[in-house]
Amino acid sequence: MKRLLALLALLLSQQAQALCSVVDTAPASFGSVSSTLVRTTVQSASSLNAGLQCTGSLASLLASDDHFYATFTPPAGSTGLLGPSGDVITYTLYANNTSNFPIARSLPYDFARNGIIDALGLLNGTTPKAVPIYLKSLTGSNVAAGLYQETFSVYWDISYCWGLGVGNICLGRQNLTGTTNLTVSLTVTNDCQITSPNISFGSAPVVGGFSTVNSNVNVSCTKGSNYSVGLDDGQNVSAGRRRMKSAANNYLAYDIFKSAGSVRWGNVTTARRASTDADINPGAGTGTGSQVFNYNAKVYTDQSTPPAGTYLDNVILDVQF
CATH class of the missing domain: 2.60.40 (Immunoglobulin-like)
Known part of the structure; x- marks a missing residue:
């Protein structure tokens, strides 16, 4: 037991x-x-x-x-x-x-x-x-x-x-x-893939000698997303104009305009570009296909020609959903 x-x-x-x-x-x-x-x-x-x-x-x-x-x-x-x-x-x-x-x-x-x-x-x-x-x-x-x-x-x-x-x-x-x-x-x-080539005006002896640059921004955003694309004023804005700056602190005014027109492309309210305003494939994002926003960039010809030099500016492109 x-x-x-x-x-x-x-x-x-x-x-x-x-x-x-x-x-x-x-x-x-x-x-x-x-x-x-x-x-x-x-x-x-x-x-x-x-x-x-x-x-x-x-x-x-x-x-x-x-x-x-x-x-x-x-x-x-x-x-x-x-x-x-x-x-x-x-x-x-x-x-x-x-x-x-x-x-x-x-x-x-x-x-x-x-x-x-x-x-x-x-x-x-x-x-x-x-x-x-x-x-x-x-x-x-x-x-x-x-x-x-x-x-x-x-x-x-x-x-x-x-x-x-x-x-x-x-x-x-x-x-x-x-x-x-x-x-x-x-x-x-939401996410976007952006391709935005640099803008180069080349060389010219006077401000009237610079040609218009026609180019585009390619954006591929999340499927079904509605968004807008903005360009800020750059590093040297003055009197509502973007400006490039030389090492000697001289300035060359220029701007970037929507599509082939004369409306300035900015980064607030209606100055932005909606996805429905894309020049190619307007509408909501597709996730895989690109939407193309054309622009033209010009050096203002109503300014005095600044001293010779290399002039630079940096413009931030942002996407808002």
Whole structure:
């Protein structure tokens, strides 16, 4: 009788350390990412808790008949993170922090295989540990700005031997099933790629000898974005005119005008240029295609010709959404 009581006490003691439970997950967030990086660069995210937490056991390694199945099921018809305008960002779930163990949607994945559970030390020791999950986006998603989300139903189905006796006899087995939810999110921010060549008036002996420079600014902004493009007054503005400056502190007045006209291109209110005012492809941004804003730049001829020298100015181009 004493031996029986001792064995029973041992079993109860070991079973108390062999607890796994399905718990609330920790959300996985990719954070805020520009639309350009979403389209061109793989983004990574993770959750420290995919819904299963264990306190450890006496078993050091999982046996071939143990399993830790997790099934990540998205909403019906969902193929990725859904945004406010219906755009989708695709991504893949992984069982560890590499791309070696991808998890297929809606199909059971056994974390007991490939040594993942053992590597986590989930079943060794008494400190509660949770199963993490990792995510990587796929490139090529051309999407509008906004919050993108997807919520999985995570079904856990586990069965494992929590302790081994003499001759590797299983002292007890925990069988557990349960469902929790995992929310994944990414916030896309507006972004633009800008190509703006320098303006060069060349050389001339008098102010009337400088030719008009006709050029353009190419802007490619986030899909669906409405924006405006402004040019500031440069570093040496005076009396409403931009000016270039020489090393000897002499000035040569010039300006930049919208399209082929005589309306000065500035950086406040109506002096800016809206995306709908682009000379080529006017309208909202497309994410991949360029919108072209033509301009002409002229040296004012109603000024005195300054001393010979190299004249420079820097003008800041900005985009506002």
